[in-house]
Amino acid sequence: MSAAAQLRGPARVEINEVAPRDGLQIEPVVVPTDGKVAFVDALSACGFARIEATSFTSARAIPALADAEAVMHQIQRYPGVRYTVLVPNLRGLERALSCRPDEVNLVMSASETHNRANLRMTREQSQAQLLAMIDAASTAGVPVNISLSTVFGCPFEGEVETDAVMALATRFAEAGAAGITLCDTTGMAYPTQVAALCERFQAALPGTGLTIHLHNTRGMGLANALAAWETGVTRFDAAAGGLGGCPYAPGASGNVSTEDLVHMFDCMGVQTGVNLGALLDAVAGLPELVGRDIHSQLLSAGPRLRTHQPPAWMAEHFAAQA
């Protein structure tokens, strides 16, 4: 198969596995610390570039991740894997920095209503807080990534202005953020929109690492990933088993599933560094970890070249014809 003339992208991408944080924070059960540590260790063995291991949110806000310090102290640190953690405020940053993360990930929304609903602050308050956290993390020598939620649409407001997204991204990049993640928080993104925003971002902020965070809410998860990749994006968030979701978007499914994303890149000959077989083993263990069924399309169907036996009647039928 010759390469397509009209469909090209980078030869190598990095996958940031977010299920330990973005997935487990929304599951109805609290996974014991041992289970979380074993899950992160299994993911580390898969070869991910980054793993978002936990969140230093208050135990009251997200009880499921109240054991963030314990998780960070007990996981194995694999060489080549960057362990990042979500941090919501200065108090959380202090806790996080004591655990030596390779990076901290801060979050706010591009739309006012989602920021208020999700973070209980105005965007102005959030931005001021994030700028203070960038300063504090930089002083501690820890790189900062900013995840901007609802950049492709807000479940309360609808369309979100690209100019507002770029203004926020530019402000944080200028303040010293090493990377920015553009998040399709509730699966409202579509391919031409993703491509246009990714192109604009990369043209405006060439020195800032761009990550795309996609959901599969309306079936477009991999189509949007493809669109981003075609514009040169090399960093993708994804969650094993498609875990995750958003409490403010009823009916929404979770993150793009890591196994589907890695498999698509594998098929296209794009290097991810992730061992798909090891990842599928980790996905197979998810139902026991979270105590519910997990539907993974790739786990059900297998990689594309998994072949099957022809029906038993065939050999005899065609032998009789011959």
Added chain:
Amino acid sequence: MSAAAQLRGPARVEINEVAPRDGLQIEPVVVPTDGKVAFVDALSACGFARIEATSFTSARAIPALADAEAVMHQIQRYPGVRYTVLVPNLRGLERALSCRPDEVNLVMSASETHNRANLRMTREQSQAQLLAMIDAASTAGVPVNISLSTVFGCPFEGEVETDAVMALATRFAEAGAAGITLCDTTGMAYPTQVAALCERFQAALPGTGLTIHLHNTRGMGLANALAAWETGVTRFDAAAGGLGGCPYAPGASGNVSTEDLVHMFDCMGVQTGVNLGALLDAVAGLPELVGRDIHSQLLSAGPRLRTHQPPAWMAEHFAAQA
């Protein structure tokens, strides 16, 4: 949102709704004729370019579609909709032609093992039969489309040679087929492969209508549709509710769901002629039609700009701050 520089395709596409044939043939229940007719009529009202209404297979092979003549006689023929039917052999063609279809769709596989398993013939036998059927249909003045199965991979053999696919397509185009459908029968296609084959097909056979038939088995359905669209493809098969599947690929899910595909094109500003609201109403009726749950991502989540109410505590919380 400005258009993306690197992600472009045709401004208008045609959707061929195949659920009445490709979906209902594999459902465990036999849908009564009245139900089928009402389903096709509901789809006609949505504005599809084409509807594959039934199959003139033997009642023994596919009992679920034994009422093909009754369906074709009872459906309403909407102006602007082309009603096509699947025809497996000359006997079926005779039956089909008596029902005045706008087109007949003939089928064979690009891979030998799948052709034998699915059609109980060698590819050589199938090809000879299809050529005879093209002659007979042309004599009757009815256009012929050929659906080539397993062109992106075979569930028994694995990879399928592109040269073999192009040789078949060329043979049928030269024999007078008006259109060819490249079918990803068990969801083995991936975007760069789809783009490369579509480019090659359109360069080699510019006068032959090219349709792409995709499954979502490994989550890449819409990504593959996007890839095909980027190369200029304007015709897409899809099944309402993602009905369909393949008996030879255990664990495989069905066709790309029409509502997800139409929604993606709607988002991108690509005209399909299909009314998404009317289509979602038809999808909502599928569980009653086929007697089982149908998971439609788009029906669950709604179109992307469906907005929700912010949480009730928000207004009071921020009023207290002010």
